Amino acid sequence: MVPSMSTIQIFSRLVKLVFPLTGFMICAILMGVAGFLCAIFIPVLSSMALVKDPTFSFHMIVILLFVCALLRGILRYAEQACNHYIAFKLLARIRDQVFGALRRLCPAKLEVKDKGNLISLITSDIELLEVFYAHTISPICIAFVTSLVCVMIQMQFGWIYGLYSLLAYIVVGVVLPIYISKQSRHIGVEYRKEAANLNSYVLESMRGLKESMQYMDTNRRLSGLNHQTALLANREMELKHFQAKTISLTNLCVVLLSLGLCLMHVFLNSSMESMIVSSVLQISSFGPVIALANLGSTLSQTIGAGQRVISLLDEIPMVEDVVNGNEAKFNKLDISNVDFAYDEEQILKNMNLNIQENEVIGIQGKSGSGKSTLLKLLMRFWDVSSGNILVDGMDIKNLNTSNLKKKRRLCNTGNDSFP
Structure with missing residues (x-):
């Protein structure tokens, strides 16, 4: 039995697999940062045109807006292409390791009653890791770099605004995801268990279909199938409700933190131009950290899937192969x-x-x-x-x-x- 692992241990094991593809990951991060900055500068440049900021002329702002809009689409596509290339490469490697582990653990591993658990592991659990590799590692790095750039820009309006902006990003991008992940982890783990139980029940019912029909037990099996389906549906509903609460909480924090920056400008008697541009920059720059906050609930399933996959890879065979042992003639x-x-x-x-x-021996006994x-x-x-x-x-x-x-x-x- 492999002991339960913490979220940090699971993440560290999964991250180690990315090292051979570090170049693609750096490329994805750089393009993601550039893409988000283009998206942020679109409303910021518009606000600068509105307040007639002397930094850029109106014609220059129009050109910059067009360039930012065009680059945003290109950079977003390139970032996602790199992320998914990394994810698909790593999923192929993980599948190879999982099947290698199964070969090492066989035949005893295939004699377990809940074969549906193994099927869920080698299919949906591994596919769920795509969320981690394509939508977690690079977004964290992108959020860090992008937020750092925005903090430096806010510093131009005053160090107090830069410090407030940094604290706002930490709340939305660090505190909320940690809180959400801790609250939702058990839901994700239980959801994966219920999915595996349903698979096991379906496979068991299919293998015993003739016997169920022969002994008129089909109604009981159907009732059991409906019960297993209901359990999974209830767990999924619980997960969806938690995700909805997560989105609402994140949006509420973004609104309140943005409003707080506006009030700070008013309290410190900033100019109207500075307050508008700074506030627009603040509220439009939450995109990368909002993505991290939303990951808190999405990753609850990924944590459960990652723990099950890693547990299989770490599992010790019940019987070790003997290489330098005795040879028998079987007399x-x-x-x-x-x-x-x-x-x-x-x-x-x-x-x-x-x-x-x-000798020919027959062994007789009840099931x-x-x-x-x-x-x-x-x-x-x-x-x-x-x-x-x-x-x-x-x-x-x-x-x-x-x-x-x-x-x-x-x-x-x-x-x-x-x-």
């Missing part, structure tokens, strides 16, 4: 006082069996009595809880894995999800 097999349990569910108790070469489990123990999917399994007098734990696989075969009918 006889002895099962002596074997106990085995899945977690706390006891499956085999004091199991004894002796099989000689060329869940441990027939398949015994065969999988002979294949060493898992190690026994107690007792011994001996091949030619040698403990099965000491046999080379390649030797064991070469001499034995198991035809399993339960892995429809992973043929």
Whole structure:
């Protein structure tokens, strides 16, 4: 069992994967900063034309407005192209690592009951990480650089306005996202769990469809499916409500902080021209930090998905491969006082069996009595809880894995999800 990780630990693990694509990330950040500055300067230049600021002539302002509008579209497209290139490259790498981990953990990992959990992990969970790589890392850097530039511009009207502007950006871009992330993390994690539970239930129902029809159990399975769907829908509704509250809170903070700057200008007897241009700059420059505030709720699902993916990558195989062990000819097999349990569910108790070469053995028992489990123990999917399994007098734990696989075969009918 992999221990739970904090949000910072999850982010640090995900960020490390970006290092090989640092050049593309820097390019995305630079273009994002330039694009946001163009968007900010459009209303600022308009306000300068309105108050007849002597810095630029009216004709120059018109030209600058046209250039900023044109560059904003181009830079935005280029920034998103770089971000998504990084995201798709990293998602391919993560998928490769996940399937590598599954190969390392197999076959025991595929014998779990909730195979739908694995399907959710290798599909929707990995796809959710696209939000992190395409819409989180570079926006954070863009918000920092853009806000720093705007603070320096506000300093031109007075150091007190620059300091106020900096505090406003910290509130919207740092305090709010941290607060929102802490409040919504459990919702995102639970949402991913409910989605995995629904997948598992659907797969289980599909595999047992003939039996459900034979024993007239379809109504109960349908009721269970509706129940699982309702649980997921309720969790999604909870997530949507929280996102709506997040947007409302962010917009309220932006309005109040912008109004505060106007009141500060009035209190300090600034000129009307300075107050208008400074206030327009302030309210139009919240775009990058608003994006960070909105990420707080969006990332709640990403955190849950990232934790599940990283937990799989860190999971230790239940049985390690043996390389420099013993080789057996498989002339006889002895099962002596074997106990085995899945977690706390006891499956085999004091199991004894002796099989000689060329013997044909039939194992009979009711469903869940441990027939398949015994065969999988002979294949060493898992190690026994107690007792011994001996091949030619040698403990099965000491046999080379390649030797064991070469001499034995198991035809399993339960892995429809992973043929």
